[in-house]
Amino acid sequence: MNPSKSSQPSAPVVIARGLSKSYPRGSVTVAALRNASFEVGPSEFVAIVGPSGSGKSTLLNLLGCMDAPTSGTLQLDGQDVSQLADSGRTRLRRDRLGFVFQHFGLVPTLSVAENVALPAFFARRSDPKRVDELLERVGLSSRRHHRPHELSGGEMQRAAIARALMNRPILLLADEPTGNLDSQTGSSILELFRELNADGLTLIVVTHNPSLASAAGRRLEIQDGVLISSTPGSPPKPHGPR
Amino acid sequence: MCPWRNPSADVALWFPGSTRSDTEVRILSGVRPELAQRLGRQPTAGENALYVHRIWRGTELLGEVATTRVKGESGAVELAVAFEPDGRVHGVRVQRSREPEPIANVLQNSWLASFQGKTATDLSAGASTIPAVPPEARTTGTAIMEGVRSLCILREMATRPGILRRPAPEAAAHLH
Amino acid sequence: MLRLALRNLLRRPLRLALTICGVALGTAVWMTLAGLGDGYRAGLRTELDRAGVQLMLVPLGCPYDAAARVLKGRTLETSLPASALDAVRSDPAVAVAAPMLIAAVPRPEENRTDLWVGLDEASRHLKPWWHMTAGRDWFSATNGAILGSEAALIELRAPGDALHSPELRQTFRVEGVLERSGTSDDSLFFIPLRTAQRLFAQDDRLTAIAIRLKDPAELRAVVQRLQQIPGAQVVTMTEMMGTFLRLLGTVRTLLMALAIVACAVGILGVLNTLLAAVVERTPELCLLRAVGASRTQMVFLVASESLLLAVAGTAAGVGIAGVGGHAIESLVKPFLPLAPTGTLLQLGPDRMTQCALAAVLGALVAAAYPAWCAARLPPALAAKTE
Numbered sequence: 001m002n003p004s005k006s007s008q009p010s011a012p013v014v015i016a017r018g019l020s021k022s023y024p025r026g027s028v029t030v031a032a033l034r035n036a037s038f039e040v041g042p043s044e045f046v047a048i049v050g051p052s053g054s055g056k057s058t059l060l061n062l063l064g065c066m067d068a069p070t071s072g073t074l075q076l077d078g079q080d081v082s083q084l085a086d087s088g089r090t091r092l093r094r095d096r097l098g099f100v101f102q103h104f105g106l107v108p109t110l111s112v113a114e115n116v117a118l119p120a121f122f123a124r125r126s127d128p129k130r131v132d133e134l135l136e137r138v139g140l141s142s143r144r145h146h147r148p149h150e151l152s153g154g155e156m157q158r159a160a161i162a163r164a165l166m167n168r169p170i171l172l173l174a175d176e177p178t179g180n181l182d183s184q185t186g187s188s189i190l191e192l193f194r195e196l197n198a199d200g201l202t203l204i205v206v207t208h209n210p211s212l213a214s215a216a217g218r219r220l221e222i223q224d225g226v227l228i229s230s231t232p233g234s235p236p237k238p239h240g241p242r
Numbered sequence: 243m244c245p246w247r248n249p250s251a252d253v254a255l256w257f258p259g260s261t262r263s264d265t266e267v268r269i270l271s272g273v274r275p276e277l278a279q280r281l282g283r284q285p286t287a288g289e290n291a292l293y294v295h296r297i298w299r300g301t302e303l304l305g306e307v308a309t310t311r312v313k314g315e316s317g318a319v320e321l322a323v324a325f326e327p328d329g330r331v332h333g334v335r336v337q338r339s340r341e342p343e344p345i346a347n348v349l350q351n352s353w354l355a356s357f358q359g360k361t362a363t364d365l366s367a368g369a370s371t372i373p374a375v376p377p378e379a380r381t382t383g384t385a386i387m388e389g390v391r392s393l394c395i396l397r398e399m400a401t402r403p404g405i406l407r408r409p410a411p412e413a414a415a416h417l418h
Numbered sequence: 419m420l421r422l423a424l425r426n427l428l429r430r431p432l433r434l435a436l437t438i439c440g441v442a443l444g445t446a447v448w449m450t451l452a453g454l455g456d457g458y459r460a461g462l463r464t465e466l467d468r469a470g471v472q473l474m475l476v477p478l479g480c481p482y483d484a485a486a487r488v489l490k491g492r493t494l495e496t497s498l499p500a501s502a503l504d505a506v507r508s509d510p511a512v513a514v515a516a517p518m519l520i521a522a523v524p525r526p527e528e529n530r531t532d533l534w535v536g537l538d539e540a541s542r543h544l545k546p547w548w549h550m551t552a553g554r555d556w557f558s559a560t561n562g563a564i565l566g567s568e569a570a571l572i573e574l575r576a577p578g579d580a581l582h583s584p585e586l587r588q589t590f591r592v593e594g595v596l597e598r599s600g601t602s603d604d605s606l607f608f609i610p611l612r613t614a615q616r617l618f619a620q621d622d623r624l625t626a627i628a629i630r631l632k633d634p635a636e637l638r639a640v641v642q643r644l645q646q647i648p649g650a651q652v653v654t655m656t657e658m659m660g661t662f663l664r665l666l667g668t669v670r671t672l673l674m675a676l677a678i679v680a681c682a683v684g685i686l687g688v689l690n691t692l693l694a695a696v697v698e699r700t701p702e703l704c705l706l707r708a709v710g711a712s713r714t715q716m717v718f719l720v721a722s723e724s725l726l727l728a729v730a731g732t733a734a735g736v737g738i739a740g741v742g743g744h745a746i747e748s749l750v751k752p753f754l755p756l757a758p759t760g761t762l763l764q765l766g767p768d769r770m771t772q773c774a775l776a777a778v779l780g781a782l783v784a785a786a787y788p789a790w791c792a793a794r795l796p797p798a799l800a801a802k803t804e
Binding site for chain 1: 422425426428429701702705706707708709710711712713715796797798800
Binding site: 247248311312313314315316317318337338340341342346 | 525527528529572573574575579580581582583584587589
């Protein structure tokens with residue numbers, strides 16, 4: 001599993017400079033994120049922590065190209081994405097990024113395998129071998145034909161992780177991935193993240209879960225839209241099959 | 243299928259005191275070989291089913307009426323034939339005909355009354371049981387006799403067990 | 419994409435069924451009314467063509483009513499003098515002038531009326547399409563009669579049989595029986611003109627004169643000349659066709675308004691279903707956007723759902739039109755002027771293709787707004803909603 005299509009092995013996967021996002025609320029403009037600057041290196045495991053409403057999800061949305069910054073620049077894998085149009089951001093989300101959500105986000109009418117294959121489907125590709133490989137990896141081979149409502153919470157999140165990995169992303173973004181899971185299941189998801197990171201995948205996780213946050217090599221702490229601390233990250237891990 | 247032109251008058255004449263009527267279709271296509279044998283000819287397409295108008299007083303069956311169209315000398319002759327519950331002819335009426343007046347007069351009620359009490363077997367004996375008519379009325383008279391005989395046979399076959407019965411699609415006129 | 423769309427639709431079977439019913443009804447109404455219009459136009463043209471005439475001379479009164487009655491074998495309250503026939507025949511541009519006398523004999527005990535049509539030899543030239551199932555194709559004696567197929571069936575007559583009319587006190591000899599034509603001729607009794615005039619005490623009177631010209635280009639001049647005949651007026655078949663089609667046009671406009679309402683209801687039904695589906699599935703659609711669905715793909719997804727609804731609805735609508743169209747025809751037919759005999763409903767492949775294309779177009783129209791809404795959903799909502 002080769003994580004990255006990055007040009008330089010040691011070049012940061014994420015470079016944010018003065019990243020800000022504000023939303024108009026009636027006549028007032030609310031600054032959700034202010035002047036955030038940081039970098040995330042290849043194969044880093046970064047946790048974004050902070051109280052509710054501090055701007056964690058806003059930052060994640062910007063990093064995931066689901067939203068455009070109001071000001072500042074953001075480079076993903078060496079490409080400036082801050083000025084990209086919707087189509088460019090869509091392509092980037094589809095081909096270079098993977099997402100895991102708190103509520104799993106599986107399509108209820110599709111089977112597990114079909115859910116996993118969705119990113120490839122939108123890229124107009126069909127790669128059943130990759131689907132098999134990912135289901136094997138997350139331990140859901142026997143559940144491939146099941147519908148999401150037939151799975152446990154942990155299984156649903158595993159399926160969502162498999163889907164996030166479908167198009168071989170350079171960066172996996174997770175928003176409270178263990179928020180809807182009991183602690184034991186949450187631990188198994190954490191373990192899976194560790195394995196993925198050990199295989200060289202860059203991970204950025206928004207979490208309130210102390211175990212998950214402490215498992216990360218680096219923590220970015222946000223308060224009131226401002227990045228207040230960034231504990232030093234662990235050195236980039238060697239790339240390996242993902 | 244020949245319509246029953248004047249059910250109210252016919253019922254009042256033949257079955258006074260009746261309280262209601264209904265119509266059944268009896269499917270005879272399953273007994274065509276036997277029907278052909280008894281009729282002495284191939285049944286027509288119309289004879290695959292017999293419309294039987296049943297006349298009731300409460301739950302008591304007073305009799306039945308069936309209709310047929312026969313080929314008279316000068317045009318079609320439509321007959322309404324009433325049956326006793328045991329299958330004997332109760333009455334015959336010419337519903338319409340194009341026969342010239344002299345012939346129509348011969349084939350009037352007095353001659354038609356001679357059919358009363360007859361069965362298919364009686365009518366198979368032909369002229370011996372029904373009074374003869376003048377030569378000019380013979381063709382139509384014979385056609386009427388054959389029509390009544392055919393109806394007797396059809397009705398007899400239609401009362402057998404196993405014959406499919408269903409209510410007529412155009413539900414029969416309820417007289418009372 | 420279609421499979422995904424189909425599965426989305428199947429989530430709400432009742433709503434799906436109701437929407438398909440709406441589309442089906444709209445399609446069925448549209449197809450039936452359009453099919454009836456086609457059939458009416460074709461039937462009318464056939465009847466008029468079969469009449470084999472370009473002009474008809476009728477007594478004064480409403481000319482179209484008179485001509486229509488004559489074409490349908492119905493009687494007129496007024497008649498033409500026989501001298502009108504001489505005047506018509508003396509016109510050099512007239513190839514054939516076929517007089518006819520139509521008389522009705524009511525038979526109240528049978529709930530019907532016998533229609534007797536007196537024809538002379540000239541009519542043979544105007545009815546080249548007459549085919550006999552049996553017997554001769556013209557009268558050999560003054561008491562000869564030719565029966566329409568239905569008349570022969572009811573009277574159980576065949577060539578050689580006698581046919582008596584108690585009302586006229588006259589016995590005819592059946593000379594021929596016409597093949598079924600699907601026109602009003604099927605139920606008529608044809609007899610020689612002179613016999614009809616004598617029996618109905620209409621000596622030297624005519625109901626109408628059917629006229630064929632040597633050269634149809636002379637129509638206008640002939641009409642002007644024939645209009646001079648006292649007590650008579652001329653109707654051209656083109657005028658008649660035009661008048662009936664104009665009448666039909668009015669009826670059609672009303673019916674089409676109904677059909678448009680039915681189709682609009684169908685389209686609004688689809689729009690409502692799609693819009694509700696988009697609103698209900700907002701989190702899911704945002705998620706699809708988040709995992710890489712482009713705006714175009716979102717539009718295709720919603721349009722596919724709409725097309726599936728349209729295809730299912732159209733198929734059901736064609737079925738309903740096939741089964742129920744004849745019921746609608748029987749309701750509408752009494753209100754049509756000079757409604758041709760036989761079935762009017764024509765559901766040809768052209769009409770079906772047109773309908774299918776209209777359904778596709780309707781589906782795309784219905785899908786436009788919901789698709790636009792779906793395409794504009796922000797992917798960022800995927801993280802916020804459950």
